[in-house]
Amino acid sequence: AQSVAQPEDQVNVAEGNPLTVKCTYSVSGNPYLFWYVQYPNRGLQFLLKYITGDNLVKGSYGFEAEFNKSQTSFHLKKPSALVSDSALYFCAVRDAGNFNKFYFGSGTKLNVKP
């Protein structure tokens, strides 16, 4: 069965500092991995994806994610956090057997303090 885990319910970081939001995955075959962001009372917005190729993928709003096959991780990163980055972040993986289905993590709340 496919799944993703986000081990931290909440991450706190000061504005201007680097941030990391963690995600580990379990999937048979090659993983297709995604990050989404959710602002209060809004739907999720796509940030970035890993399909194949470079282990460091760049996405929207200055975010990037590092794919690590040996550690089965796909951590979201940003070199310098902004207060406006405060939101709920979800990692997701595509089902390896049914390409139409996706599984989401439980979410990590990012708090960026001024």
Add this chain to the structure above:
Amino acid sequence: NAGVTQTPKFRILKIGQSMTLQCTQDMNHNYMYWYRQDPGMGLKLIYYSVGAGITDKGEVPNGYNVSRSTTEDFPLRLELAAPSQTSVYFCATKQSYEQYFGPGTRLTVT
């Protein structure tokens, strides 16, 4: 482009009542999804559709029904509402690998 729209935004149902959550998209995407979001649980897939006339079950389909008569619309039906269906419901479309989400419907069953 309005993208993905959902109505209503909020609804309170009594146990045993029925309702339909509406979802409409103007992006001409074939793939559409219904998810529910419970606190601390992430999103769970209820049903999905790969095109008009074709639907399939996700992880948590019990208590729900869907139909897809047009590309634009993908309504979700709750027949006999139960407290366990209290949640926030999101509709989404998919183009290539990216999903586009609506603003959600917050449903409370009491």
